[in-house]
Amino acid sequence: MPIMNFDAVKIGDTLGPQEIYLSKDQVRTYARTCGMDVPRFTDDEGARKEGLPGMIAPGNLSLAMLSRLVTDWIGQSGARLARLGTTYRQPVQPDHTITLNGFVTHTEPAEKRVEIDVWIENEDAERLVIGTASIEFP
């Protein structure tokens, strides 16, 4: 893969789509690794007792997946993820396929900065998590 540079980035460039089958085991592994070992993230029955449809993924895992989408795109270019904002609109449920997407919305030549919309959608193309990322190029 060629090393990307700021001048090659255009508004409308896309990141992904990356399709991921999110398993319950992956959600449990994340929750346990990150000290979030609570029923809503590890156990369907426990999650239902909290009024949820079943186990859900922690918001931090959604943030991590979107962060990874951006750092994969940055690759070895030396650019850095400077900011990532996320909004969790609907729960991300495991045992479903989710898709990570990104879209370049703005480039700022004076600062060599790129703004990207990022989002996670479910099989029905509903945006469960939306966000924006700022990337600074060297």
Added chain:
Amino acid sequence: MAVDYDPALIGRVFEVTDPVEVSAEDIGRFCVAIEETNPLYTDPAAAKKGPHGTIVAPPSYAVTFRNGRHFFTHVPRFGAAGFDAGKDVEFVMPIRPGDKITLSSHVKEIYEKTGRSGSMVFVVVRSTVQNQNREVVAHIDHRFMNRP
């Protein structure tokens, strides 16, 4: 509905956590958990030739540090059901193996919003993530949504 809280709590640091030391193994386990394969985070030899000269943690590792268990004695809750509504993270510098990380947190703002499903109160907690040299690693604005 007027949101009732003590305005003095806005901006007042309510907690500085004890340092948590980060090992290369911790970063490795986190990379496994998020299925990270970027060699800058996973491969010591490749990372040595990279911009940091060593493995660093993926940026999103910064949000895994927790406030203390007395968090909700300092942060008001409005109603029984509370959810993580989102985060805004400014990544200042990478977290490296051997770093000792602390969080310093305050309530940044409290506001009410009415959506399709009714009234919601948002509490924004700002945590500053620092390493052992008191260098800022990240600023995290964490939005909690409460249903009164």
